[in-house]
Amino acid sequence: MNDEQRMLADMAGDLFTNLGPDAAMKDHWSAIEEVALTGLLLPEDKGGFGGSWGDALIAFRLAGYHALGLPVVEAVVAAALTQRPEGRGTIASRTEGTVSGVTFTGRISGACLASGADYIVAPCPEGGSMVLSVADAKVEAHENLAGEARDGLVCTGTSVERIEADVFAFGALARVAQIAGALDAALEKAVNYANERQQFGRPLAKFQAVQQNLATFACEAAAANCAAMGAAQAMSRGEAPFEIAAAKLRANRAVGIGTALAHQVHGAIGFTEEYPLHPLTRRLWAWRSEFGNDSVWAEKLGQTIVARGAENFWADLTALTG
Amino acid sequence: MQTFVTEPLDWPATAPELRNQVRTLVAEHGNADPVARANSWAKPDPEFSRKLGAAGLIGMIWPKEFGGHERSPLERYVVLEELLAAGAPVGAHWIADRQTGSLLLRYGSEEEKRRWVPGMARGEVYACIGLSEPNSGSDLASVRTSARRDGDDWIVSGQKVWTTNAHNAHVMIALVRSEAGSERNQGLSQFVIPMDAPGLTVNPIIDLAGGHDFNEVFLEDVRLPSTALLGTEGNGWKQVTAELSLERSGPERYLSSMALLVELIRFAGDKDSESLRALVARLAAETWTLRLMSASVASKIARGEDPALEATIVKDLGNSFEQAMPELVQAAVDIDPAGPEALGLVLGHLLQTSPSFSLRGGTREILKGIIARGLGLR
Incomplete structure (x- = not known):
């Protein structure tokens, strides 16, 4: 991290620690607006930070780490895709319907807190993305497994602006970064718990079976973090279809192993509403589905690789980085 | 908590040219x-x-004075990953290039450096590493092979086992007990031992698939000059653990099964199978991630950092991946692992050899123990 990134990490870390999973829009969104965080990826002449995807990774990872209850990540991505400095944007993962000229009729789902948002970026059925005003659609409230708002929008001849960028891929990249952060936070909780909790007269941490489980967990958290970094770095070079697919696949895999071990180490207490493990693990389970589960990204990536052929696999892989 | 410090990777500008070469x-x-x-x-x-060697691709980071090429560690990394991804036959010089040459340059006497290193850089002199003994496997600090002084000379006696490449090697660096009566990791030293020294014999150990990588090496009163002591007397444990930890995360820790992935992609090209494509994607995603992790550790080592925990994570993940691959492919593809198709032959080979991947260079259990220590659990 450079000095600016360290400042960003300190600022976002402090802010998200205070806000936490229970932050509410009406009370706490102003705290995000005060620091203009949603402009993280906007150029400075638009009032933004002029940040890179590497900077976004830092903020998104911390949002995951603190299981932040506000749709900051989505607002940052929406602003970046539309280059809009004003208002709160958000993103959605799924669209069913038809675009005719500049109007859309159909249903958008998986919208990350659409109610109260000014605009939304959703996948366009004909490729790329479309931007529409939330006021022009009927919002149907829905939540993901972790209680995060994932609204539906019913649109009838709603006017849309088409953009080239693929919000589905950007959403996946954001989720990978959040998964990386949430896994590190769950690992930290599990390690602390193992050091504190005594059974058979000694801390759980002294049992080899527990040590080996936590070591396995650490490996998975590391893999998710490295995948997030690889995809973010690739984005800075331009488009990154291979890297985003690979990163989401790898991060999704880490979710399964990591959450299982986090709960195994915590025992029954980790399964309670009271204990703050579930804000992380339930988000991880939800995020594994969002913006492409394994089958979606595996088919995209598998098709590309198989079409390019065996002899090109390694050459293509190395050509991504130099 | 972030156990693996991530950072953007900066590949050398010469990488494309080296890859082509x-x-x-x-x-x-x-x-x-x-x-x-x-x-x-x-x-x-x-x-x-x-x-x-003639192309300047061995001993790339060694000084020119000793036949090296003074390239950067990441340029060397690029060459290694290219060789392994292609499945090139690098076994003869692998250990000399990866470990022994660098160890000699760091700790060796002038005589030993001049005697061995230039030949290693030419690809003509090969090495093996004498660590394990019949009663010292993961518990390496229990080695009993001894070195005692005789005038200016040292006399080495004992036995090493599971010594990869001993039958091709010209020289061995062995960890032995140089202080009689010392315990555990005290009183150990490393010695440079010519494989043609009188009193040294090599017996093959054939593995379960009929391959010959392993050997046992008997040392019966092998006489060595004082210059054969590598580094500092009694400092062997520190030297050897530093050597092992830095060489834990190279590209060989995840690329051993790459030939299988390549054959799987070829096979999937002839079938219209979503499940095969999904497996290809999963394995490719893992390969992509591990490559970044391994290269990230390499760049930290190149900067002089000591990313021991990260290196251990890479080896554990890499070994688990290259070990899981044969079973996944066997489940997904209806093919005879005894051949004759290429995919079957590679699968059959790896089914039988991959159990060793989490043994060599530190067992999975030892690695996980190191990671647990890094997490503050022990």
């Missing part, structure tokens, strides 16, 4: 046998080693 060299040498490709760093081919 290696690819051309491997193609010209010929590398058609798929099973040999799945055995890359265990496959000795002195002719290929000499070609690599």
Whole structure:
């Protein structure tokens, strides 16, 4: 991290620690607006930070780490895709319907807190993305497994602006970064718990079976973090279809192993509403589905690789980085 | 908590040119046998080693004075990953290039450096590492092979086992007990032992698939000059653990099964199967991630950092991946692992050899213990 990134990490870390999973829009969104965080990826002449995807990774990872209850990540991505400095944007993962000229009729789902948002970026059925005003659609409230708002929008001849960028891929990249952060936070909780909790007269941490489980967990958290970094770095070079697919696949895999071990180490207490493990693990389970589960990204990536052929696999892989 | 400090990777500007150089060299040498490709760093081919040496691709980071090429560690990393991904037969010189040459340059006496290192850089002098003994496996600090002084000389006696490449090697660096009566990791030293020294004999150990990588090495009163002591007397444990920890995360820790993935992609090209494509994607995603992790550790080492925990994570993940791959492929593809198709042959080979991947260079249990210590659990 450079000095600016360290400042960003300190600022976002402090802010998200205070806000936490229970932050509410009406009370706490102003705290995000005060620091203009949603402009993280906007150029400075638009009032933004002029940040890179590497900077976004830092903020998104911390949002995951603190299981932040506000749709900051989505607002940052929406602003970046539309280059809009004003208002709160958000993103959605799924669209069913038809675009005719500049109007859309159909249903958008998986919208990350659409109610109260000014605009939304959703996948366009004909490729790329479309931007529409939330006021022009009927919002149907829905939540993901972790209680995060994932609204539906019913649109009838709603006017849309088409953009080239693929919000589905950007959403996946954001989720990978959040998964990386949430896994590190769950690992930290599990390690602390193992050091504190005594059974058979000694801390759980002294049992080899527990040590080996936590070591396995650490490996998975590391893999998710490295995948997030690889995809973010690739984005800075331009488009990154291979890297985003690979990163989401790898991060999704880490979710399964990591959450299982986090709960195994915590025992029954980790399964309670009271204990703050579930804000992380339930988000991880939800995020594994969002913006492409394994089958979606595996088919995209598998098709590309198989079409390019065996002899090109390694050459293509190395050509991504130099 | 972030156990693996991530950072953007900065690949050397010369990487594309080096990749082309290696690819051309491997193609010209010929590398058609798929099973040999799945055995890359265990496959000795002195002719290929000499070609690599002549092309300046061995001892790349060593000083020119000793036959090296003073390239950067990441340029060396690029060459290694290219060789392994192609499944090139690098077994003869692998240990000399990866460990022994660098160790000699760091700790060796002037005589020993001049005697061994230039030949290693030419791809003509090969090495092996004498660590394990019949009663010292994971518990390496219990080694009993001894060195005692006799005038200016040292007399080494004992036995090493599981010594990879001893039957091709010209020189061994062995960890032995140089202080009589010392315990555990105290009183150990490293010695440079010529494989043709009187009193040294090598017996093959054939593995379950009929391959010959392992050996036992008997040392019966092998006389060595004082210059054969490597580094500081009694400092052997520190030297050897530093050596092991830095060499834990190279590209060989995740690329051993690459030939299988390549054959799987070829096979999937002829079938319209979503499940095969999904497996290809999963394995490719893992390969992509591990490559970044391994290269990230390499760049930290190149900067002089000591990313021991990260290196251990890479080895554990990498070994688990290359070990899981044969079973996944066997479940997904209806093919005879005894051949004759290339995919089957590679699969059959790796089904039998992959159990060793989480043994060599530190067992999975030892690695996880190191990671647990890094997490503050012990």
